[in-house]
Amino acid sequence: MIVCHCEGIREKQIQDLVSETGASMKQVARQLNIGRDCGRCLSNLKSVMDKMHPHLESDLNKTSLGKTRGPVLFYAA
Ligand code: FES
Helix, strand or coil, X not given: CEEECCXXXXXXXXXXXXXXXXXXXXXXXXXXXXXXXXXXXHHHHHHHHHHHCHHHHHHHCECCCCCECCCCCCCCC
């Protein structure tokens, strides 16, 4: 599956990078230039990361009070 159409990045490339380096979502985005153009692929990247680390994602989406917060958007500069 292509995750980022602007850069032609496939899911397998992300999986390989995370497996080899343990990169975070932000690091993956920076290294592979995901989200640098139109940004429509960031939700795809999040889905791939969620599939790889479902336990981490649930922690990231919770505030210190244990409440779930909305989506966190960022721009990978
Ligand atoms: S689809 Fe990834 S920047 Fe456009």
